[in-house]
Amino acid sequence: MNNIFELMKEYQCEELHFRYDQKTGLRTIIAINNTELADVTSGGARLYDYKTEDDALADVLKLSQAMTYKCAAAGINLGGSKAVLWNTEKQKSKDLLKIFGKFVNDLGGRFRTAVDLGLSNEDGRVIKEVCPYIEGESDNNDGFDCESDVTALGVIKAMKAGLKFLKGSSSLDSVTIAIQGLGYVGGYLVEFLQEENAKIIATDIKPELIDFYRKKYPEIVFVEPDQIISQKCDIFCPSAIGGIINKQTIPLLNCTLICGAANNQLLNPENDIHELEKRRILYLPDFIANAGGIIQADVEIKGGTKQKAIENTQIIERNIEFILNRYKDSELTTIDIANELVKIKLLEKKNAG
Structure with missing residues (x-):
């Protein structure tokens, strides 16, 4: 070790x-x-x-x-x-x-x-049953039985902000999105993106999930797990294990925007972000885009409502807009700016005592 x-x-x-x-x-x-x-x-x-x-x-x-970065950027105590x-x-x-x-x-x-x-x-x-310190498992029919839906909503808000920056419109209508991973968050992404009339390409390592979503949404294009990274799309949405963006996979990418629910999507952030920029692929930092779950947890701990949790995901869109506004006028990467945002928030909290 x-x-x-x-x-x-x-x-x-x-x-x-x-x-x-x-x-x-x-x-x-x-x-x-x-x-x-x-x-x-x-x-x-x-x-x-x-x-x-x-x-x-x-x-x-x-x-x-x-x-820590998610909590700080989202203004969560x-x-x-x-x-x-x-x-x-x-x-x-x-x-x-x-x-x-x-x-x-x-x-x-x-x-x-x-x-x-x-x-x-x-x-x-x-x-x-033995531990009260677990969120997202409420039996009170208050909507807190799941965090994945709010995570997915936050990711979609980030996608829209990224699209507006790139294309001048936040509409997901007819936008092609390749989703890697159809677990809880990935499943909600499929559902919500269908409502936005997006074109979806998807995969998962579990055949039973592919079968389930193929029956539910026959219009979705399904590919093998090792093929998803190279699909021609507008947005690549990593929503499974981390480290999927790396020196081996970056040359295979065929998208203009990366925005997903997975944590630590870049295997080597310092190097990978520069390789993405060389290929003119915009990366939205995952700890900003996928903060919906911790936002809901914060609201649940404070005794708030599901609707309040959904409303609070607006901070994700505001943070992405802040990052991209700085990005267009500087030589910093989106990760650099996101990290600066976290440092500012942590310093503000420390100075406030």
Whole structure:
């Protein structure tokens, strides 16, 4: 394993918490990245079969830092954090999920979570049986039984702002969008983009999801997972695992705009963003565009309404407009400007005490 403290320094992570359960095989890491915004932090929990423990550790550190950036940019008084469960789908069980929930409880509410990649809403309800610190699993018919719809709405707001910048119109009518990943957020993206009369190309690694959406939306074009990156489209929408934009895949891209729901879409942001610019592909930073889920979590924690959460996603559109307005008159990349925005927000919070 790499030097843990050096990695924590690299990703500006304050705390790491590890838990292993011999009976269920649970291997989980919770990273609390930053508490400057608030003592309470929030970030999703994902279950993934990483190749090595170094991969699991790197992912939770990157994801927790992205959550800090999301919270700061969206003006949310929550710190950034994340959890990964380094397990297989076959290992997943109610007992494993409950052990994880009890581990979250041990942090006394300083880490609040929601289901992410590899975990379902049903899994979230199992966790909630032993842990109150999980959002998006309400039984009160208040709309807080899911965060994915608000995440998708926020991504679409970002898409529209990007299109307006590029083409002078925010309309998605007849715009071709290639969606990689048809999980919870990807599914809502398909539904909402259909309402916008967009032309959709889609894929997923799970054949059952392809079958489901092919029956529901026969007009959608479905391709193999390894073909989605090269599809001719207006917008490429990564909505699955991170790192999909890299030196191998950038030459294959056939779009003018990248805007999606996946976290950490660029494998090597400092290099990849410049390669995208060489190809005149506009990249909208993922931690700005996909902040809808944490926006809803903030509203839910404060006792607000689903409608309030939807209204609050307007900050995503405003942030994208701010970034693009600066981008057109500077030599900075969209990531540079987004990072500056985060630093300003964190400094304002620190100075305010």
